[in-house]
Amino acid sequence: MFKKIAIVGVGLIGGSIGLSLSNKLTDVKITGIDLDKENLRLALELGAVSETTVSLEEGVRAAELVILAAPVAQSVILLERMLPYLSAGTVITDVGSTKMEITARAAALLPGDIYFVGGHPMAGSEISGVLGADSHLFENAYYLLTINEDTDVAALSKVKYMVSLLGARTVELAPEEHDQSVAVISHLPHLVAYTLVNTLAALPGWESILPLAAGGFKDTTRIAMSNAVMWRDIFLSNREKVLQVLADFNMQLALFKEAVEKSDDKKIMGLIQEAAKVRAAVPAKSKGYFPALYEIVVTIPDRPGMIADVTGYLGELDINISDIEILRVREGHEGTIRLAFIDEFRQEAALRTLQEQGFLVRKR
Ligand SMILES: NC(=O)c1ccc[n+]([C@@H]2O[C@H](COP(=O)([O-])OP(=O)(O)OC[C@H]3O[C@@H](n4cnc5c(N)ncnc54)[C@H](O)[C@@H]3O)[C@@H](O)[C@H]2O)c1
Numbered sequence: 424m425f426k427k428i429a430i431v432g433v434g435l436i437g438g439s440i441g442l443s444l445s446n447k448l449t450d451v452k453i454t455g456i457d458l459d460k461e462n463l464r465l466a467l468e469l470g471a472v473s474e475t476t477v478s479l480e481e482g483v484r485a486a487e488l489v490i491l492a493a494p495v496a497q498s499v500i501l502l503e504r505m506l507p508y509l510s511a512g513t514v515i516t517d518v519g520s521t522k523m524e525i526t527a528r529a530a531a532l533l534p535g536d537i538y539f540v541g542g543h544p545m546a547g548s549e550i551s552g553v554l555g556a557d558s559h560l561f562e563n564a565y566y567l568l569t570i571n572e573d574t575d576v577a578a579l580s581k582v583k584y585m586v587s588l589l590g591a592r593t594v595e596l597a598p599e600e601h602d603q604s605v606a607v608i609s610h611l612p613h614l615v616a617y618t619l620v621n622t623l624a625a626l627p628g629w630e631s632i633l634p635l636a637a638g639g640f641k642d643t644t645r646i647a648m649s650n651a652v653m654w655r656d657i658f659l660s661n662r663e664k665v666l667q668v669l670a671d672f673n674m675q676l677a678l679f680k681e682a683v684e685k686s687d688d689k690k691i692m693g694l695i696q697e698a699a700k701v702r703a704a705v706p707a708k709s710k711g712y713f714p715a716l717y718e719i720v721v722t723i724p725d726r727p728g729m730i731a732d733v734t735g736y737l738g739e740l741d742i743n744i745s746d747i748e749i750l751r752v753r754e755g756h757e758g759t760i761r762l763a764f765i766d767e768f769r770q771e772a773a774l775r776t777l778q779e780q781g782f783l784v785r786k787r
């Protein structure tokens with residue numbers, strides 16, 4: 424389907440896409456374009472791309488598919504800058520965390536024979552740059568594609584094909600629905616994480632409090648280490664929806680504040696139980712738009728190599744793990760991991776195998 428794919432911005436996401444596509448499309452030229460020459464050198468060395476250039480013109484020329492993977496404000500500018508160098512029939516997609524701004528720009532700018540399909544992989548990390556890239560990053564992840572009445576069917580199916588090569592699962596939705604959803608599911612958690620850390624850091628003597636942090640602080644603040652440029656761009660691009668969810672969040676926080684002020688024990692219980700009920704549904708028997716994954720929870724002693732043992736026993740029987748999550752880690756104690764499989768047969772086989780090896784395992 425493609426002879427040349429151009430990836431503009433070969434960082435964590437562009438690099439991960441490049442690594443995965445390079446493994447599968449061995450005959451396709453994958454050109455990496457970036458401002459950062461050292462990043463391009465690494466991308467080539469890691470095998471994320473087959474050639475590199477700092478020139479947008481040279482990089483996108485003759486590409487049938489262009490993947491924009493720079494921070495969202497840059498991608499909007501790059502979309503316009505690359506237009507003179509594209510051939511008729513080129514499909515452009517992006518990986519940006521917001522969709523209304525770029526789809527509106529594409530609709531305003533693109534001639535009838537250049538197509539745009541907005542994309543957003545719902546997987547990532549707080550690490551930036553191609554050194555953090557991972558060819559498996561998108562496997563079994565949701566990959567959101569934005570569509571509207573003008574979306575070209577052939578262009579959409581080309582992007583879906585690319586996503587299928589990454590091992591991800593597409594969900595189609597309108598740009599506004601996308602930005603509304605990610606405001607609460609992705610942008611708000613980042614704002615909360617930054618605020619939690621800043622709340623601690625504003626306290627005198629925070630340096631001696633920080634080392635005491637256990638799961639609560641660590642689980643909720645990993646993403647506070649994420650890239651400032653990327654997140655500044657996202658908050659400004661999705662400003663209206665972000666302000667809406669911040670207002671909702673403040674209202675919810677005020678409910679807790681009032682309940683604690685009034686020592687309203689029933690209200691406090693109610694707020695916690697309501698949240699616990701909703702959170703317990705992730706991951707539940709059905710995962711959003713998709714069929715259930717079949718899960719087990721394994722308790723493992725906190726010793727080196729135990730996770731490797733668990734995955735090794737399953738690997739020997741060719742039981743593929745579709746999803747893995749560390750649920751609880753406490754130094755010196757046992758930890759818990761969740762494993763998910765595509766069907767009940769594999770779930771049963773994994774349960775039996777690990778029980779036979781002496782692990783404490785239960786279905787979830
Ligand atoms: N990191 C995540 O968790 C995540 C997840 C899903 C989507 N996204 C989206 O993916 C995009 C990239 O994020 P990332 O985490 O890979 O960032 P990154 O910082 O790792 O990579 C971005 C790359 O773009 C390059 N770049 C910046 N401006 C450029 C320009 N004008 N021309 C060419 N290259 C340019 C940078 O040099 C860098 O190599 C963002 O739009 C982000 O919203 C990120």
Ligand SMILES: O=C(O)C(=O)C[C@]1(C(=O)O)C=C[C@@H](O)C=C1
Binds near residue numbers: 609
């Ligand atoms: O796992 C992480 O580190 C992420 O923050 C990934 C994450 C998110 O879940 O919010 C970040 C930004 C995206 O646009 C999509 C995914």
